[in-house]
Amino acid sequence: MTGISTTPRAAACAVAVDVALLTIQDGRLRLLLVEPDTPALAGRWALPGRRVRDEESLDDTAHRALDELAGITAPDAHLEQLRTYGDPDRDATDRVVSVAYLALTPMTDAPTDHDRARFWDTDDIGTSAGPSLAYDHDRIVPDAIERARSKLEYTALATAFVEEPFTLGELRTVYEAVWGVRLDAGNFRRKVVSTRDFVVEAGGLARPGPGGGRPARRYRRGSAQRLHPAMLRP
Incomplete structure (x- = not known):
């Protein structure tokens, strides 16, 4: 039979930005995490992230995520793309491809008094003393920390x-x-x-x-x- 396309249908997906912001506090490397406002993720923590708006660049979305979710406005922070994460099941609610960023800033430029945001000691990540991470952020966080270590x-x-x-x-x-x-x-x-x-x-x-x-x-x-x-x- 002719005239029937066998090309797989392109996936419809949203694009998001997740930010791994690292800073030094009291001689310790710390990572900013926020509590998602999704009931299904209660008790878990995530990197600050937002979906990209039509009029936004990816960098703009990264800064908006930090501002809206943690009250951090750090226009001079070091910001670089880490990599893209797009496993089909990384978000249970929708198909979302995330462009992850690594951000670095002095602690004095990263205060946060949001109830749903805090800095965690990176040595606690992945241990019983640390947070339970949402989505696939247990993949993104180690990648971000290793990027910082290697680039130093x-x-x-x-x-x-x-x-x-x-x-x-x-x-x-x-x-x-x-x-x-x-x-x-x-x-x-x-x-x-x-x-x-x-x-x-x-x-x-x-x-x-x-x-x-x-x-x-x-x-x-x-x-x-x-x-x-x-x-x-x-």
């Missing part, structure tokens, strides 16, 4: 976690929190200052911390996007 090795991304000016001690805290290791302060300093255009002196000295000690020099981000040589994980 060969890019200047660590500076997205700190406010300027910053000390090398504060920058070292970022690496230690994201990688989950302790780093020798002297070796770290030598690597950072010898890496061309990674950081530049901002002038002045930071006040000593509660433990006292010598005032530390202050720095700001340099022009380097990629680090040569790389800051390899131990």
